[in-house]
Amino acid sequence: MADHRELARDMDLFHFEEHSPGMVFWHPQGLRLLRSIENFMQQIYQAHEFEEVRSPIVLKRSLWERSGHWEKFGKGMFVVGSKKADEDNAAQSIIDADYALKPMSCPAHIAIYQSHKRSYRENPMRLMEFGICHRNESGTLSGCMRLRQFVQDDAHIFCRESDVQHEIGNFLKMVQQVYVAFGYNQFSLQISLRPQHRLGSDRLWDRAESLLIETVQSLGYSYQLAPNEGAFYGPKLEISLQDHLGRSWQCGTFQVDFNLPQIFELAFVNERGELERPIMLHQAILGSLERWIGILLEHHRGILPVWAAPTQVAIASISNKASVWAETIFSRLKQLGVRVELDNQDQTISKKIRELSKRRIPVIAIVGEQEAKSKTLNLRCLGAVEQQEISLAQLEHKLVELVMP
Numbered sequence: 001m002a003d004h005r006e007l008a009r010d011m012d013l014f015h016f017e018e019h020s021p022g023m024v025f026w027h028p029q030g031l032r033l034l035r036s037i038e039n040f041m042q043q044i045y046q047a048h049e050f051e052e053v054r055s056p057i058v059l060k061r062s063l064w065e066r067s068g069h070w071e072k073f074g075k076g077m078f079v080v081g082s083k084k085a086d087e088d089n090a091a092q093s094i095i096d097a098d099y100a101l102k103p104m105s106c107p108a109h110i111a112i113y114q115s116h117k118r119s120y121r122e123n124p125m126r127l128m129e130f131g132i133c134h135r136n137e138s139g140t141l142s143g144c145m146r147l148r149q150f151v152q153d154d155a156h157i158f159c160r161e162s163d164v165q166h167e168i169g170n171f172l173k174m175v176q177q178v179y180v181a182f183g184y185n186q187f188s189l190q191i192s193l194r195p196q197h198r199l200g201s202d203r204l205w206d207r208a209e210s211l212l213i214e215t216v217q218s219l220g221y222s223y224q225l226a227p228n229e230g231a232f233y234g235p236k237l238e239i240s241l242q243d244h245l246g247r248s249w250q251c252g253t254f255q256v257d258f259n260l261p262q263i264f265e266l267a268f269v270n271e272r273g274e275l276e277r278p279i280m281l282h283q284a285i286l287g288s289l290e291r292w293i294g295i296l297l298e299h300h301r302g303i304l305p306v307w308a309a310p311t312q313v314a315i316a317s318i319s320n321k322a323s324v325w326a327e328t329i330f331s332r333l334k335q336l337g338v339r340v341e342l343d344n345q346d347q348t349i350s351k352k353i354r355e356l357s358k359r360r361i362p363v364i365a366i367v368g369e370q371e372a373k374s375k376t377l378n379l380r381c382l383g384a385v386e387q388q389e390i391s392l393a394q395l396e397h398k399l400v401e402l403v404m405p
């Protein structure tokens with residue numbers, strides 16, 4: 001099995017440093033990969049009527065205390081201090097730990113919802129962000145699989161109870177669409193029920209759990225129950241995918257929350273002009289994008305779907321006599337929005353192919369003097385044994401199919 005850290009080194013994607021444990025140093029190629037995934041997910045969320053937002057990474061301790069996160073996760077949060085004058089000695093200053101880096105975006109999205117009066121006409125309100133999260137993990141850090149800083153596709157829906165079934169169905173459609181696009185064809189569902197330490201009354205938990213279980217049943221999905229493993233504010237629907245080695249990875253999650261809307265006194269004006277409390281639904285399809293990339297690299301052994309690859313096509317010339325034609329192909333593909341590289345260096349073609357293949361570039365177009373004369377190219381796809389001689393127009397047509405998820 002290829003470790004994602006080794007693959008990242010070969011592909012020049014990212015690395016880790018001792019002076020910043022559990023945090024990724026993205027290289028240009030790696031950031032391209034991260035951005036391609038973010039762009040794809042933006043399209044998915046927009047197609048399902050989510051509005052993208054952005055919230056601060058530092059929030060006041062009092063907010064985390066009100067939400068219950070401080071009591072539950074306080075030891076795993078990075079506290080940020082602020083200087084305050086010492087009353088006994090104005091020349092001195094003390095550090096007051098009254099802020100924390102956010103481990104998730106829930107309270108920030110609540111603040112956006114509360115920023116002004118809401119109407120029933122806004123239901124369901126769907127917000128999402130690629131939230132930068134920090135968690136002071138105490139266990140063994142393991143590359144992208146266990147980090148202290150990561151980006152999460154953090155989404156929250158504010159709606160009525162009657163909307164929940166539709167939103168769960170919508171979430172599962174999104175999961176299937178996204179997972180298949182990344183090459184995963186198998187996933188399983190688990191419903192995690194109330195933990196021992198939790199917010200709210202048993203009455204609200206009964207409603208939330210029944211709503212989640214009955215909806216999943218009505219949609220025809222099989223699932224397993226996991227007692228005591230829910231979030232402290234609501235039961236969870238957890239999605240686990242299976243990689244080519246048969247390993248299971250829990251990535252997607254959907255949580256039904258009656259409690260935080262009550263704690264924060266959320267409300268919208270209904271059709272009768274009365275205040276009504278919404279339900280809050282928490283969801284993530286990928287979870288940590290860094291962890292998702294680590295799983296993806298190992299699942300595909302670095303040979304990523306062409307649409308997601310940081311460099312999709314490399315043009316490699318055999319000699320100087322083919323350099324002009326190679327540059328023409330490069331310019332044309334760049335105009336089409338393909339992520340393309342040109343290798344016109346004075347090296348043997350075998351060395352160029354070896355280095356480009358080591359980086360797992362999925363499509364390599366080889367051009368020599370003969371191809372320059374006939375206005376063709378030899379196409380080599382990563383993992384394929386044979387090369388194919390095609391025209392530039394044929395390559396463009398082929399790439400239209402390959403670069404779309």
